[in-house]
Amino acid sequence: MPETQVVVEEPLMRAVMAAVQLPNVSDREFEASLCELRELAKTLGYEVVHTFVQKRAGFDRTGYLGVGKRQEIASFVSGEAGAVDQDGVPILLEAGAGDIELILVDHEISPSQARNLEVEAGCQVMDRTMVILEIFHRNARSRAAKAQVEIARLGYMAPRLREAAKLAGSQGRQRSGVGGRGAGESHTELDRRKIRDRIAELHKEILAMEVERKTQRARRQVNQGLASVTLVGYTNAGKSTLMRALTGSDVLVANKLFATLDTTVRTLHPEGVPRVLVSDTVGFIKNLPHGLVASFKSTLEEAMDASLLLHVIDASDPGFERQLEVTDTVLAEIGADAVPRLRVFNKIDFVGDEAAQAECEASLRAAYPGCVVMSARNPEDVSRLHQQIMSVFQEELVEAELFLPWSAQQFRKAIYEGCEVLSESANEDGAIFHVRGEPAVVEKLQAQFTAP
Ligand SMILES: Nc1nc2c(ncn2[C@@H]2O[C@H](COP(=O)(O)OP(=O)(O)OP(=O)(O)O)[C@@H](O)[C@H]2O)c(=O)[nH]1
Ligand SMILES: [Mg+2]
Numbered sequence: 001m002p003e004t005q006v007v008v009e010e011p012l013m014r015a016v017m018a019a020v021q022l023p024n025v026s027d028r029e030f031e032a033s034l035c036e037l038r039e040l041a042k043t044l045g046y047e048v049v050h051t052f053v054q055k056r057a058g059f060d061r062t063g064y065l066g067v068g069k070r071q072e073i074a075s076f077v078s079g080e081a082g083a084v085d086q087d088g089v090p091i092l093l094e095a096g097a098g099d100i101e102l103i104l105v106d107h108e109i110s111p112s113q114a115r116n117l118e119v120e121a122g123c124q125v126m127d128r129t130m131v132i133l134e135i136f137h138r139n140a141r142s143r144a145a146k147a148q149v150e151i152a153r154l155g156y157m158a159p160r161l162r163e164a165a166k167l168a169g170s171q172g173r174q175r176s177g178v179g180g181r182g183a184g185e186s187h188t189e190l191d192r193r194k195i196r197d198r199i200a201e202l203h204k205e206i207l208a209m210e211v212e213r214k215t216q217r218a219r220r221q222v223n224q225g226l227a228s229v230t231l232v233g234y235t236n237a238g239k240s241t242l243m244r245a246l247t248g249s250d251v252l253v254a255n256k257l258f259a260t261l262d263t264t265v266r267t268l269h270p271e272g273v274p275r276v277l278v279s280d281t282v283g284f285i286k287n288l289p290h291g292l293v294a295s296f297k298s299t300l301e302e303a304m305d306a307s308l309l310l311h312v313i314d315a316s317d318p319g320f321e322r323q324l325e326v327t328d329t330v331l332a333e334i335g336a337d338a339v340p341r342l343r344v345f346n347k348i349d350f351v352g353d354e355a356a357q358a359e360c361e362a363s364l365r366a367a368y369p370g371c372v373v374m375s376a377r378n379p380e381d382v383s384r385l386h387q388q389i390m391s392v393f394q395e396e397l398v399e400a401e402l403f404l405p406w407s408a409q410q411f412r413k414a415i416y417e418g419c420e421v422l423s424e425s426a427n428e429d430g431a432i433f434h435v436r437g438e439p440a441v442v443e444k445l446q447a448q449f450t451a452p
Contacts, residue, residue: 012047019106032319111163152291233312234323235283273420316350349375405430
């Protein structure tokens with residue numbers, strides 16, 4: 001299937017990853033996390049050419065990794081042979097050393113750890129949180145998403161800028177630490193108050209946008225009844241692809257993490273009764289920075305008004321179970337665990353050969369009763385899901401008789417739009433419709449015509 005977006009491939013910049021494996025983290029979990037960081041780096045335009053790992057009981061307070069590991073990284077970054085470790089033993093250079101632009105750290109580290117690592121290795125350092133914030137920053141399109149990301153970034157940067165300012169005061173001017181890009185010397189002069197003011201200003205902006213959104217939302221509900229579905233799930237699971245397939249819309253699909261940051265609402269297509277709204281939402285990830293959870297909460301909460309959540313899971317990802325748990329946790333955090341949920345295991349076409357797919361499907365069905373196993377790229381699967389969604393809502397429909405006086409014929413259109421009309425007859429005083437529709441919609445129509 002052709003990709004929906006023309007991606008201009010720029011040459012990737014070279015980066016290394018560094019990670020401490022703590023005792024309570026299994027090898028598998030550790031590997032999965034590194035794999036994900038590699039994908040995050042790629043989304044930012046970096047190729048990871050080497051990974052430095054170290055098992056430790058805790059992070060080194062000075063530089064996250066032990067001093068020996070830091071020296072190893074420093075010589076790899078510089079690409080210069082001849083360096084020696086703390087015991088005077090020459091450090092052997094691995095192939096591909098030198099010309100490294102960035103060190104990625106797979107945890108959130110403190111400003112001073114980042115700075116020390118940066119100074120010793122002679123190269124910019126970005127921790128996992130900063131990487132995610134940077135991706136959100138680049139992908140934010142709407143005014144609301146931009147403001148939310150900026151709040152999260154300021155929250156993250158504030159203590160780091162303070163640290164940089166302190167250092168600049170004591171050692172003269174220096175480059176700022178983690179997140180140094182675009183946040184150079186001038187930022188060290190920004191004091192706390194300025195950041196606080198900016199955050200307050202952004203909050204005000206968001207609040208104003210929320211009021212506007214609520215009005216739109218209320219309008220939508222009045223016009224179209226209440227049936228709505230929200231797609232949620234881990235980043236890159238295929239939510240937007242499903243959204244396109246289910247609604248015939250052209251939302252952005254990309255093999256990148258966090259392609260979607262804004263909630264998009266479209267109508268389920270082909271339309272039926274009731275008319276169902278589908279929302280696409282921002283994806284989740286392990287260790288989603290707290291600032292971001294808070295920022296996106298309002299956007300997500302709106303989506304959580306849905307009557308049904310479709311939790312989309314990438315069945316072809318070896319780490320899908322962990323991803324599923326992360327999504328469940330975030331949903332619980334934002335208070336959405338009470339909303340009925342359908343688990344949709346997507347990308348089954350991407351799970352090995354036919355035999356492997358059948359085996360995977362059987363084990364998923366056994367482990368998650370009632371789940372859907374499908375491929376968003378298979379039109380038959382999509383139409384089956386479409387039917388399943390419709391039947392959830394149709395179960396709640398009621399049949400009723402509506403009497404419309406001849407004097408109120410302007411409501412005809414509303415009846416046909418809001419309900420399925422099973423039959424129509426007429427007498428001297430008006431028309432009688434036998435309809436099937438959502439209880440709320442039928443009730444509202446009834447109230448409108450019978451009102452004196
Ligand atoms: N093979 C296969 N690929 C799929 C399927 N569904 C989606 N993809 C691909 O997976 C990638 C991610 O899809 P998106 O729809 O952008 O994922 P998303 O969940 O919206 O991701 P975020 O917006 O980043 O949270 C794209 O390259 C899609 O083409 C599927 O059923 N099978
Ligand atoms: Mg998306």
